[in-house]
Amino acid sequence: MTISIYLSGEIHTGWRDDIIQGCEAAGLDMRFSAPVTDHDASDDCGVRILGGEPDKFWHDNKGARLNAIRTRKGIADADIVVVRFGDRYKQWNAAFDAGMAAALGKSIIVLHGPEHQHALKEVDAAALAVAETPQQVVQILTYVERGTLPG
Numbered sequence: 001m002t003i004s005i006y007l008s009g010e011i012h013t014g015w016r017d018d019i020i021q022g023c024e025a026a027g028l029d030m031r032f033s034a035p036v037t038d039h040d041a042s043d044d045c046g047v048r049i050l051g052g053e054p055d056k057f058w059h060d061n062k063g064a065r066l067n068a069i070r071t072r073k074g075i076a077d078a079d080i081v082v083v084r085f086g087d088r089y090k091q092w093n094a095a096f097d098a099g100m101a102a103a104l105g106k107s108i109i110v111l112h113g114p115e116h117q118h119a120l121k122e123v124d125a126a127a128l129a130v131a132e133t134p135q136q137v138v139q140i141l142t143y144v145e146r147g148t149l150p151g
Helices: 015-025 039-050 056-077 092-103 121-126 134-146
Strands: 003-009 030-033 080-084 107-111 129-131
Touching: 003 015, 003 056, 003 092, 003 134, 015 030, 015 080, 015 134, 039 056, 056 092, 080 092, 080 134, 092 107, 092 121, 107 121, 107 134, 129 134
Parallel strands: 003 030, 003 080, 080 107, 107 129
Antiparallel strands: none
């Protein structure tokens, strides 16, 4: 049985690849989806598809709405949602995604360093697991699929 994983949040590091490659190396039966991780494409999709906007608010609004179509579909279809909060930028969208996943009753794994523990206490409380590394996420997914602990 394939487990569907939605990889949400921070787009500036290779954490998604680390999880996908780790799951592949472990031979797990996982299917992954994610938001668009090309920052410019994500920001500009609305105006590139629907036409330009002179006001930056409406430029961003169009893009956010188109991205929300993809995000809502990915989270709705997922069995498990992994939400990564990174170090460089405030990830308001990741917090929104975690809230949406919680509202839909999805199993959530939050991924962040200890420096964000206090700021994300409410997000962490909604999660079933809080990991600090992509390797821990792979170990969690291995346990979920196989019921086995790391060697």
